[in-house]
Amino acid sequence: xxxxxxxxxxxxxxxxxxxxxxxxxxxxxxxxxxxxxxxxxxxxxxxxxxxxxxxxxxxxxxxxxxxxxxxxxxxxxxxxxxxxxxxxxxxxxxxxxxxxxxxxxxxxxxxxxxxxxxxxxxxxxxxxxxxxxxxxxxxxxxxxxxxxxxxxxxxxxxxxx
Amino acid sequence: xxxxxxxxxxxxxxxxxxxxxxxxxxxxxxxxxxxxxxxxxxxxxxxxxxxxxxxxxxxxxxxxxxxxxxxxxxxxxxxxxxxxxxxxxxxxxxxxxxxxxxxxxxxxxxxxxxxxxxxxxxxxxxxxxxxxxxxxxxxxxxxxxxxxxxxxxxxxxxxxxxxxxxxxxxxxxxxxxxxxxxxxxxxxxxxxxxxxxxxxxxxxxxxxxx
Numbered sequence: 001x002x003x004x005x006x007x008x009x010x011x012x013x014x015x016x017x018x019x020x021x022x023x024x025x026x027x028x029x030x031x032x033x034x035x036x037x038x039x040x041x042x043x044x045x046x047x048x049x050x051x052x053x054x055x056x057x058x059x060x061x062x063x064x065x066x067x068x069x070x071x072x073x074x075x076x077x078x079x080x081x082x083x084x085x086x087x088x089x090x091x092x093x094x095x096x097x098x099x100x101x102x103x104x105x106x107x108x109x110x111x112x113x114x115x116x117x118x119x120x121x122x123x124x125x126x127x128x129x130x131x132x133x134x135x136x137x138x139x140x141x142x143x144x145x146x147x148x149x150x151x152x153x154x155x156x157x158x159x160x161x
Numbered sequence: 162x163x164x165x166x167x168x169x170x171x172x173x174x175x176x177x178x179x180x181x182x183x184x185x186x187x188x189x190x191x192x193x194x195x196x197x198x199x200x201x202x203x204x205x206x207x208x209x210x211x212x213x214x215x216x217x218x219x220x221x222x223x224x225x226x227x228x229x230x231x232x233x234x235x236x237x238x239x240x241x242x243x244x245x246x247x248x249x250x251x252x253x254x255x256x257x258x259x260x261x262x263x264x265x266x267x268x269x270x271x272x273x274x275x276x277x278x279x280x281x282x283x284x285x286x287x288x289x290x291x292x293x294x295x296x297x298x299x300x301x302x303x304x305x306x307x308x309x310x311x312x313x314x315x316x317x318x319x320x321x322x323x324x325x326x327x328x329x330x331x332x333x334x335x336x337x338x339x340x341x342x343x344x345x346x347x348x349x350x351x352x353x354x355x356x357x358x359x360x361x362x363x364x365x366x367x368x369x370x371x
Binding site: 002003004005006007008010014015018019022023031034035038039042043045046099100115119120147150151154155 | 169171172173175176177178179180183184186187188190191194195198200203205236239240242243244247248249250251252
Protein backbone atom coordinates (compact mmCIF):
# COMPACT_ATOMS: atom_id res chain seq x y z
CA UNK A 1 0.00 0.00 0.00
CA UNK A 2 1.38 3.36 -1.00
CA UNK A 3 1.55 6.36 1.30
CA UNK A 4 -0.26 9.38 -0.11
CA UNK A 5 1.46 12.79 -0.20
CA UNK A 6 0.83 14.69 3.04
CA UNK A 7 -0.87 17.44 1.01
CA UNK A 8 -3.66 14.95 0.22
CA UNK A 9 -4.03 14.16 3.94
CA UNK A 10 -4.39 17.85 4.82
CA UNK A 11 -6.85 18.32 1.98
CA UNK A 12 -8.99 15.33 2.93
CA UNK A 13 -8.98 15.52 6.73
CA UNK A 14 -8.16 19.17 7.47
CA UNK A 15 -11.81 20.33 7.50
CA UNK A 16 -12.94 17.55 9.86
CA UNK A 17 -10.08 18.13 12.27
CA UNK A 18 -10.91 21.84 12.28
CA UNK A 19 -14.56 21.13 13.16
CA UNK A 20 -13.44 18.84 15.95
CA UNK A 21 -11.00 21.43 17.33
CA UNK A 22 -13.64 24.13 17.12
CA UNK A 23 -16.20 22.02 18.97
CA UNK A 24 -13.77 21.06 21.73
CA UNK A 25 -11.92 24.37 22.11
CA UNK A 26 -14.01 27.11 20.55
CA UNK A 27 -13.12 29.31 17.61
CA UNK A 28 -10.07 31.11 18.98
CA UNK A 29 -7.90 28.27 20.28
CA UNK A 30 -9.04 25.83 17.56
CA UNK A 31 -6.66 27.13 14.92
CA UNK A 32 -3.64 26.81 17.19
CA UNK A 33 -4.64 23.23 18.02
CA UNK A 34 -5.21 22.42 14.32
CA UNK A 35 -1.77 23.81 13.41
CA UNK A 36 -0.04 21.88 16.20
CA UNK A 37 -1.91 18.73 15.18
CA UNK A 38 -0.88 18.79 11.52
CA UNK A 39 2.70 19.87 12.24
CA UNK A 40 3.05 17.00 14.68
CA UNK A 41 1.33 14.58 12.27
CA UNK A 42 3.62 15.64 9.42
CA UNK A 43 6.66 15.02 11.60
CA UNK A 44 5.52 11.47 12.37
CA UNK A 45 3.97 10.70 8.97
CA UNK A 46 6.89 8.90 7.27
CA UNK A 47 7.01 6.34 10.13
CA UNK A 48 3.25 5.76 10.21
CA UNK A 49 2.10 2.34 9.02
CA UNK A 50 0.66 2.86 5.53
CA UNK A 51 -2.54 0.96 6.43
CA UNK A 52 -3.30 3.12 9.48
CA UNK A 53 -6.69 4.74 9.93
CA UNK A 54 -5.64 8.32 9.22
CA UNK A 55 -8.77 9.95 10.61
CA UNK A 56 -8.51 8.17 13.97
CA UNK A 57 -4.79 8.91 14.08
CA UNK A 58 -5.34 12.62 13.43
CA UNK A 59 -8.20 12.89 15.94
CA UNK A 60 -5.97 11.22 18.54
CA UNK A 61 -3.26 13.83 17.93
CA UNK A 62 -5.84 16.64 17.91
CA UNK A 63 -7.18 15.33 21.22
CA UNK A 64 -3.74 15.68 22.83
CA UNK A 65 -3.13 19.10 21.31
CA UNK A 66 -6.53 20.30 22.54
CA UNK A 67 -5.66 19.13 26.06
CA UNK A 68 -2.40 21.12 25.78
CA UNK A 69 -4.40 24.20 24.75
CA UNK A 70 -6.82 23.78 27.65
CA UNK A 71 -3.94 23.44 30.11
CA UNK A 72 -2.28 26.55 28.70
CA UNK A 73 -5.58 28.42 29.01
CA UNK A 74 -5.91 27.37 32.64
CA UNK A 75 -2.36 28.52 33.37
CA UNK A 76 -3.04 31.87 31.74
CA UNK A 77 -6.34 32.08 33.59
CA UNK A 78 -4.85 31.86 37.10
CA UNK A 79 -4.20 35.58 37.73
CA UNK A 80 -7.49 36.89 36.37
CA UNK A 81 -9.76 33.91 36.87
CA UNK A 82 -11.23 34.26 33.38
CA UNK A 83 -9.59 33.76 30.00
CA UNK A 84 -10.29 36.71 27.75
CA UNK A 85 -11.76 35.45 24.49
CA UNK A 86 -9.46 36.24 21.62
CA UNK A 87 -11.39 37.57 18.66
CA UNK A 88 -11.83 34.92 15.98
CA UNK A 89 -10.13 35.95 12.74
CA UNK A 90 -13.28 35.04 10.86
CA UNK A 91 -15.69 35.77 13.66
CA UNK A 92 -19.16 36.66 12.52
CA UNK A 93 -21.32 38.20 15.24
CA UNK A 94 -24.18 35.84 15.89
CA UNK A 95 -22.37 33.05 14.00
CA UNK A 96 -21.84 29.58 15.41
CA UNK A 97 -19.10 30.76 17.68
CA UNK A 98 -21.39 32.86 19.77
CA UNK A 99 -24.40 30.51 19.94
CA UNK A 100 -23.32 26.92 19.39
CA UNK A 101 -20.00 27.47 21.15
CA UNK A 102 -21.74 29.02 24.14
CA UNK A 103 -23.78 25.80 24.47
CA UNK A 104 -20.79 23.54 23.81
CA UNK A 105 -18.67 25.38 26.33
CA UNK A 106 -21.27 24.75 29.02
CA UNK A 107 -20.84 20.97 28.59
CA UNK A 108 -18.36 18.98 30.66
CA UNK A 109 -15.17 18.47 28.63
CA UNK A 110 -15.72 14.72 28.21
CA UNK A 111 -19.17 15.27 26.70
CA UNK A 112 -17.76 17.87 24.32
CA UNK A 113 -14.99 15.48 23.28
CA UNK A 114 -17.23 12.46 22.74
CA UNK A 115 -19.77 14.52 20.81
CA UNK A 116 -17.02 15.95 18.58
CA UNK A 117 -15.20 12.67 17.99
CA UNK A 118 -18.37 10.71 17.27
CA UNK A 119 -20.70 13.16 15.56
CA UNK A 120 -18.16 15.36 13.76
CA UNK A 121 -15.27 12.95 13.08
CA UNK A 122 -17.48 9.85 12.81
CA UNK A 123 -15.32 7.67 15.06
CA UNK A 124 -16.97 4.61 16.61
CA UNK A 125 -17.24 4.58 20.43
CA UNK A 126 -14.64 1.80 20.70
CA UNK A 127 -12.03 4.11 19.11
CA UNK A 128 -13.17 7.04 21.25
CA UNK A 129 -12.73 4.90 24.38
CA UNK A 130 -9.15 4.20 23.26
CA UNK A 131 -8.49 7.91 22.96
CA UNK A 132 -10.22 9.01 26.17
CA UNK A 133 -9.74 5.94 28.34
CA UNK A 134 -12.78 4.27 29.91
CA UNK A 135 -15.25 1.99 28.17
CA UNK A 136 -17.06 2.39 24.86
CA UNK A 137 -20.33 2.37 26.83
CA UNK A 138 -19.16 5.29 28.97
CA UNK A 139 -18.19 7.19 25.81
CA UNK A 140 -21.61 6.47 24.32
CA UNK A 141 -23.35 7.74 27.46
CA UNK A 142 -21.25 10.91 27.58
CA UNK A 143 -22.05 11.65 23.92
CA UNK A 144 -25.76 10.98 24.45
CA UNK A 145 -25.82 13.26 27.50
CA UNK A 146 -23.94 15.92 25.55
CA UNK A 147 -26.35 15.79 22.60
CA UNK A 148 -29.35 15.94 24.95
CA UNK A 149 -27.91 18.98 26.73
CA UNK A 150 -27.15 20.70 23.43
CA UNK A 151 -30.73 20.15 22.29
CA UNK A 152 -32.01 21.84 25.43
CA UNK A 153 -29.60 24.77 25.52
CA UNK A 154 -28.88 25.40 21.85
CA UNK A 155 -31.82 24.25 19.72
CA UNK A 156 -34.59 25.10 22.17
CA UNK A 157 -32.80 28.26 23.24
CA UNK A 158 -32.69 29.30 19.59
CA UNK A 159 -36.37 28.42 19.14
CA UNK A 160 -37.38 30.60 22.10
CA UNK A 161 -35.41 33.64 21.03
CA UNK B 162 -24.68 13.50 7.51
CA UNK B 163 -24.99 9.73 7.63
CA UNK B 164 -27.73 7.73 9.34
CA UNK B 165 -25.42 7.39 12.33
CA UNK B 166 -25.75 11.10 12.90
CA UNK B 167 -29.45 11.37 12.36
CA UNK B 168 -30.80 14.11 14.55
CA UNK B 169 -27.40 15.60 15.37
CA UNK B 170 -26.94 17.18 11.95
CA UNK B 171 -29.20 20.09 12.76
CA UNK B 172 -27.19 20.76 15.91
CA UNK B 173 -23.98 21.27 13.99
CA UNK B 174 -25.47 22.98 10.96
CA UNK B 175 -23.93 26.21 12.23
CA UNK B 176 -20.47 24.65 12.29
CA UNK B 177 -19.35 24.69 8.64
CA UNK B 178 -18.32 21.35 7.09
CA UNK B 179 -15.64 23.17 5.19
CA UNK B 180 -14.46 26.68 5.93
CA UNK B 181 -12.33 27.48 2.90
CA UNK B 182 -10.94 30.78 4.18
CA UNK B 183 -9.81 29.09 7.40
CA UNK B 184 -8.36 26.11 5.52
CA UNK B 185 -6.33 28.41 3.28
CA UNK B 186 -5.03 30.37 6.26
CA UNK B 187 -4.16 27.19 8.15
CA UNK B 188 -2.49 25.60 5.13
CA UNK B 189 -0.23 28.63 4.68
CA UNK B 190 0.61 28.56 8.37
CA UNK B 191 1.35 24.82 8.28
CA UNK B 192 3.65 25.10 5.26
CA UNK B 193 5.60 27.94 6.89
CA UNK B 194 5.89 26.06 10.21
CA UNK B 195 6.91 22.81 8.47
CA UNK B 196 9.56 24.62 6.43
CA UNK B 197 10.89 26.35 9.58
CA UNK B 198 11.00 23.00 11.39
CA UNK B 199 12.92 21.40 8.52
CA UNK B 200 10.26 18.75 7.84
CA UNK B 201 8.93 20.06 4.53
CA UNK B 202 10.81 17.54 2.40
CA UNK B 203 9.08 18.37 -0.90
CA UNK B 204 7.42 21.73 -1.57
CA UNK B 205 5.56 22.40 -4.79
CA UNK B 206 3.64 25.07 -6.64
CA UNK B 207 2.32 25.64 -10.13
CA UNK B 208 3.56 28.17 -12.69
CA UNK B 209 1.47 29.30 -15.67
CA UNK B 210 3.41 29.52 -18.93
CA UNK B 211 2.74 29.76 -22.69
CA UNK B 212 3.11 25.95 -22.83
CA UNK B 213 0.51 25.41 -20.13
CA UNK B 214 0.69 25.03 -16.38
CA UNK B 215 3.86 23.53 -14.96
CA UNK B 216 4.09 21.88 -11.56
CA UNK B 217 7.45 22.69 -9.97
CA UNK B 218 8.67 20.79 -6.89
CA UNK B 219 11.77 21.39 -4.78
CA UNK B 220 13.64 19.65 -1.98
CA UNK B 221 16.15 21.30 0.34
CA UNK B 222 18.75 20.63 -2.36
CA UNK B 223 16.97 22.28 -5.26
CA UNK B 224 14.33 21.83 -7.93
CA UNK B 225 13.62 18.11 -8.18
CA UNK B 226 10.69 17.91 -10.61
CA UNK B 227 9.03 19.95 -13.35
CA UNK B 228 5.86 18.45 -14.82
CA UNK B 229 3.71 19.55 -17.73
CA UNK B 230 0.19 19.35 -16.34
CA UNK B 231 -1.18 19.19 -19.90
CA UNK B 232 0.51 15.78 -20.10
CA UNK B 233 0.64 14.51 -16.52
CA UNK B 234 -1.93 14.17 -13.76
CA UNK B 235 -0.80 16.30 -10.78
CA UNK B 236 -1.99 13.69 -8.26
CA UNK B 237 0.16 11.09 -9.96
CA UNK B 238 3.18 13.43 -9.98
CA UNK B 239 2.77 14.09 -6.25
CA UNK B 240 2.28 10.38 -5.49
CA UNK B 241 5.49 9.65 -7.34
CA UNK B 242 7.34 12.30 -5.30
CA UNK B 243 5.85 10.86 -2.09
CA UNK B 244 7.12 7.42 -3.05
CA UNK B 245 10.50 8.30 -4.41
CA UNK B 246 11.55 11.30 -2.29
CA UNK B 247 9.40 11.63 0.86
CA UNK B 248 5.68 11.57 1.72
CA UNK B 249 6.14 14.94 3.47
CA UNK B 250 4.89 16.85 0.44
CA UNK B 251 3.06 20.18 0.73
CA UNK B 252 1.97 22.91 -1.64
CA UNK B 253 3.94 26.02 -0.68
CA UNK B 254 3.87 28.88 -3.18
CA UNK B 255 5.79 31.06 -0.69
CA UNK B 256 8.75 28.62 -0.63
CA UNK B 257 11.94 30.59 -1.35
CA UNK B 258 13.44 28.15 -3.85
CA UNK B 259 10.13 27.79 -5.67
CA UNK B 260 9.64 31.53 -5.80
CA UNK B 261 13.00 31.87 -7.51
CA UNK B 262 12.20 28.99 -9.88
CA UNK B 263 8.87 30.58 -10.84
CA UNK B 264 10.56 33.92 -11.47
CA UNK B 265 13.26 32.39 -13.66
CA UNK B 266 10.71 30.37 -15.64
CA UNK B 267 8.68 33.56 -16.22
CA UNK B 268 11.81 35.33 -17.42
CA UNK B 269 12.71 32.44 -19.71
CA UNK B 270 9.30 32.49 -21.41
CA UNK B 271 9.49 36.28 -21.71
CA UNK B 272 12.78 35.80 -23.66
CA UNK B 273 14.75 37.57 -20.93
CA UNK B 274 16.63 34.55 -19.56
CA UNK B 275 18.99 32.22 -21.41
CA UNK B 276 20.13 30.00 -18.58
CA UNK B 277 18.65 28.94 -15.27
CA UNK B 278 20.57 29.74 -12.12
CA UNK B 279 18.66 27.26 -9.98
CA UNK B 280 20.05 24.61 -7.68
CA UNK B 281 18.87 21.28 -9.12
CA UNK B 282 18.28 17.98 -7.35
CA UNK B 283 18.87 15.09 -9.77
CA UNK B 284 17.86 12.34 -7.35
CA UNK B 285 15.02 11.10 -9.59
CA UNK B 286 17.53 10.08 -12.27
CA UNK B 287 20.21 7.45 -12.02
CA UNK B 288 23.10 6.01 -13.98
CA UNK B 289 23.33 6.73 -17.68
CA UNK B 290 20.15 8.83 -17.69
CA UNK B 291 21.64 11.10 -15.09
CA UNK B 292 24.86 11.43 -17.07
CA UNK B 293 22.82 12.38 -20.13
CA UNK B 294 20.90 15.05 -18.19
CA UNK B 295 24.11 16.62 -16.95
CA UNK B 296 25.32 16.80 -20.58
CA UNK B 297 22.12 18.52 -21.67
CA UNK B 298 23.00 21.49 -19.48
CA UNK B 299 25.92 22.14 -21.83
CA UNK B 300 23.75 22.66 -24.92
CA UNK B 301 23.57 26.41 -25.42
CA UNK B 302 20.35 28.38 -25.53
CA UNK B 303 19.06 28.67 -29.10
CA UNK B 304 21.08 25.71 -30.38
CA UNK B 305 20.32 22.00 -30.72
CA UNK B 306 22.20 18.71 -30.57
CA UNK B 307 21.34 15.29 -31.99
CA UNK B 308 20.52 12.27 -29.83
CA UNK B 309 23.65 10.65 -31.27
CA UNK B 310 25.81 13.61 -30.22
CA UNK B 311 24.33 13.52 -26.70
CA UNK B 312 24.98 9.76 -26.44
CA UNK B 313 28.58 10.34 -27.49
CA UNK B 314 28.99 13.22 -25.04
CA UNK B 315 27.65 10.95 -22.28
CA UNK B 316 30.41 8.46 -23.11
CA UNK B 317 28.35 5.81 -24.97
CA UNK B 318 28.21 6.73 -28.67
CA UNK B 319 26.14 3.64 -29.50
CA UNK B 320 23.52 4.29 -26.81
CA UNK B 321 21.48 6.62 -29.00
CA UNK B 322 18.16 5.00 -28.06
CA UNK B 323 19.03 5.14 -24.34
CA UNK B 324 19.91 8.83 -24.74
CA UNK B 325 16.46 9.32 -26.26
CA UNK B 326 14.85 7.57 -23.30
CA UNK B 327 16.85 9.73 -20.88
CA UNK B 328 15.47 12.84 -22.61
CA UNK B 329 11.91 11.48 -22.73
CA UNK B 330 11.97 10.70 -19.01
CA UNK B 331 13.75 13.91 -17.96
CA UNK B 332 12.19 14.81 -14.58
CA UNK B 333 13.27 18.45 -15.07
CA UNK B 334 12.05 19.55 -18.52
CA UNK B 335 12.47 23.23 -19.46
CA UNK B 336 15.19 23.83 -16.83
CA UNK B 337 17.25 20.87 -18.09
CA UNK B 338 16.90 21.51 -21.84
CA UNK B 339 15.98 18.12 -23.30
CA UNK B 340 13.95 20.13 -25.83
CA UNK B 341 17.27 21.08 -27.48
CA UNK B 342 17.93 17.47 -28.48
CA UNK B 343 16.57 16.56 -31.92
CA UNK B 344 16.93 13.74 -34.43
CA UNK B 345 19.95 13.52 -36.71
CA UNK B 346 17.64 13.83 -39.76
CA UNK B 347 16.46 17.22 -38.48
CA UNK B 348 13.04 16.10 -37.27
CA UNK B 349 12.25 17.28 -33.75
CA UNK B 350 11.55 13.89 -32.18
CA UNK B 351 9.48 13.34 -29.05
CA UNK B 352 9.23 15.45 -25.92
CA UNK B 353 8.00 14.96 -22.38
CA UNK B 354 5.84 18.07 -22.79
CA UNK B 355 4.46 17.01 -26.18
CA UNK B 356 6.05 17.66 -29.63
CA UNK B 357 4.15 20.93 -30.15
CA UNK B 358 5.62 22.38 -26.95
CA UNK B 359 9.10 21.31 -28.02
CA UNK B 360 8.59 23.33 -31.21
CA UNK B 361 7.31 26.28 -29.16
CA UNK B 362 10.39 26.32 -26.91
CA UNK B 363 12.80 26.00 -29.85
CA UNK B 364 10.99 28.82 -31.72
CA UNK B 365 11.09 31.00 -28.59
CA UNK B 366 14.82 30.46 -28.23
CA UNK B 367 15.49 30.97 -31.95
CA UNK B 368 13.50 34.22 -31.88
CA UNK B 369 15.10 35.56 -28.71
CA UNK B 370 18.59 34.51 -29.79
CA UNK B 371 18.27 36.14 -33.23
